Amino acid sequence: MDVKQLPVRRSDVAIIGAGFSGINIACQLQRKLGVTDYVIYDRASDYGGTWFANRYPGCGVDIPGVFYSLSWAPNAEFSRAFPSQPEILDYLRRVATQQNIPQHIRLRTEWTGAHWDEKACKWRVFLTDLETGAPFIHEAKILVSAVGGYVNPKYPSLPGLEDFQGPVAHTAAWPEHLDLAGKNVVVVGNGCSASQTVPAIIDQVQSVTQFVRSPQYYVPMPNIKIPQLLRQAFSLLPALLLLFRWFFFWLLETSLFQFYNDKSGQRAREWAVKTSRDHVRKTAPEQYWPLLTPSYDLGCRRRILDDRYLKTLSNPKMFLTNDSIASVGKNSVTTMSGKEYPTDVIILATGFEFTQWKSDSIIGRNGVSLQQHWRQFGGIEAYKSVAMSEFPNLFYLLGPNSGSGHTSVLYSIECSTELILKLAQPVLNRRAAAVEADGNAEREWCETIQGALRKTVLTKSCSSHFTDAHTGWNFFSYPFSSLRFWFGTRFPDMSHWTYT
Missing domain, CATH: 3.50.50.60 (FAD/NAD(P)-binding domain)
Known part of the structure; x- marks a missing residue:
């Protein structure tokens, strides 16, 4: 079908993925910037991301629940130290409902790629309605990939x-x-x-x-x-819940x-x-x-x-x-x-296919694909884990090197969200058309991250699925303290970003 004949939808922000990342940034767009012109697309039949996809018996989180919750929406109702999948999914959906997020979610819709329109300063996102098979285009000023990695099953090769x-x-x-x-x-x-x-x-x-x-x-x-009495105390005394949260933050940080x-x-x-x-x-x-x-x-x-x-x-x-x-x-x-x-x-129980790094079908400035961009840099990377030069107004949540083996991934999601909001605000307020990471700063960041990783056990010798077998790059782990992540996202050097 001729692309020019495809139906076009429009919004200021398009978010791909309706898990914790997508729900959180949608909530914060509303709460902090007053932005309601956004759409969240997800290919699943219901929202929840990882916690909707993984429903096997015994499924739960391996981070204390008091820290596996959003800082601005603390949850006093988790029944165990490490909550089960139903409790986590219920919490996420409760937060989304309270913030009126579900009305912005479009399910059973898969994105197949995105092209940057230089003249219009917009992203043209290509999607398919999985119910009808009909393709369409969504135009947005800001495109956010909130696609997680723990969703697509990895199947082993077993003869017969x-x-x-x-x-x-x-x-x-x-x-x-x-x-x-x-x-x-x-x-x-x-x-x-x-x-x-x-x-x-x-x-x-x-x-x-x-x-x-x-x-x-x-x-x-x-x-x-968790005793019912303690849960009641958490509800009545939010400061107590915050104290527990900080305790587990520092406890996990020591590891x-x-x-x-x-x-x-x-x-x-x-x-x-x-x-x-x-x-x-x-x-x-x-x-x-x-x-x-x-x-x-x-x-x-x-x-x-x-x-x-x-x-x-x-x-x-x-x-x-x-x-x-x-x-x-x-x-x-x-x-x-x-x-x-x-x-x-x-x-x-054979793990996941990490297919969240769509690269050949995302086209930035001058027709450069994300795959080509990463080849130039030597591997999968992103400046401050959220953005790449030559790809204006495109941001990643749970992007390259935003994960950690020692603390809550929700912490990383919240930090990255804060940075994205700060960068996107001038564009959403119509004070700028586009924002883009500086290429030199991106390369320096990339070298800093990989140099620090080489001083850890998180290297090619680990044979981890988070390590590129060809380059030896670890594209998952953040090798520094969580506080450094926090400061780097709350107080970014704005000279490393270009607005047009």
């Missing part, structure tokens, strides 16, 4: 899987009505999702055979219930130092490794210790906060193995050693 006669469920695409009662279940993977799923299903199944792909580090962390390759970092890692191994030996059956003892540096991959998983390994219904799957039959799984396991249900 298509012939399996029972249900196959990925933790990131959990069927609404999956009956596991009395079934022989195979779980593929042993990361965070698997460690939550296995304890949640063990009582109802006939057996669980779990295939370990790589050992993990486990941190003992009981998920204690940053164990990622560094200096002497203090090595000592911190040695202590954490000892804690993990002691916990494994105290809690898990001895026969599984070799499968639960990593050889890579602590910090390379996400640690698992363990409440019930290691205890579950002592259940007679449970069997753990690193014997790789060779093939899948109609009602069984056969391993490389030739062993065959009767199987009624296969659960894939």
Whole structure:
């Protein structure tokens, strides 16, 4: 179809993604700038982002709930220290409803690309209505990518899987009505999702055979219930809830130092490794210790906060193995050693495809694609994690190097949102047509980030899915303190940004 014939919609701001990032920036556009001319697009059937997509049994957060909430919308109602998926989704939707956000959300709509219109100083965003298949264009002064990474399932290559006669469920695409009662279940993977799923299903199944792909580090962390009296105190005394929030902020911040390759970092890692191994030996059956003892540096991959998983390994219904799957039959799984396991249900806890970095279909100034831009810079990056030169009025939330292995991602989202609001305000107030990051400042920032990362364990040697296998660049982690992130977004050097 001729692009000129496509229907066109318009607003000041277009936001892609209706999870925490998209909901938060929409709320803050209204609260702080008085902007209501915006639209949020999401391809899912309902909003909530990661917390709508991930609905597997036992799903929850591994950051204390008091800090896994928005600073301007504290939540006193979480029932446990580490809230469950239903509670988090309920909280997010409650915040959105209170701020009248749902009326701005358009679901079952997927973006396929965006082109910068230099003459009009607008983004032409290409989208498709997934219900009808009809494409259309949305023109906006400001384009915000609030697309998260923990949504798209990553499926392993298992010969014969298509012939399996029972249900196959990925933790990131959990069927609404999956009956596991009395079934022989195979779980593929042993990361965070698997460690939550296995304890949640063990009582109802006939057996669980779990295939370990790589050992993990486990941190003992009981998920204690928050007494009703304390929750009432949080509601009546907001300052008390704020005090708890600050306490956990600083507590989590201290764990940053164990990622560094200096002497203090090595000592911190040695202590954490000892804690993990002691916990494994105290809690898990001895026969599984070799499968639960990593050889890579602590910090390379996400640690698992363990409440019930290691205890579950002592259940007679449970069997753990690193014997790789060779093939899948109609009602069984056969391993490389030739062993065959009767199987009624296969659960894939194999992680996510990080497809949020659309690059070849985003075209900035002079016809340069984002993919070309990143090739020039040497890898996926963004100045202050939110913007790139040659791409005016385009901002990322949860952008490159905005994540962290030691604290709440919502903190990063809020900091980045504050910076985006500051930069976008002159454009939205019609005092400027466009704002763009300075290329030299962007390159210097990029070199600073990657130089700092090389002094940590977060490098190519980790073989992490957050590291580019070709360049060795880590495009996820922020290697500095959270306070530096805060100051850098609240008090940016405006000489590094150009307004036209």
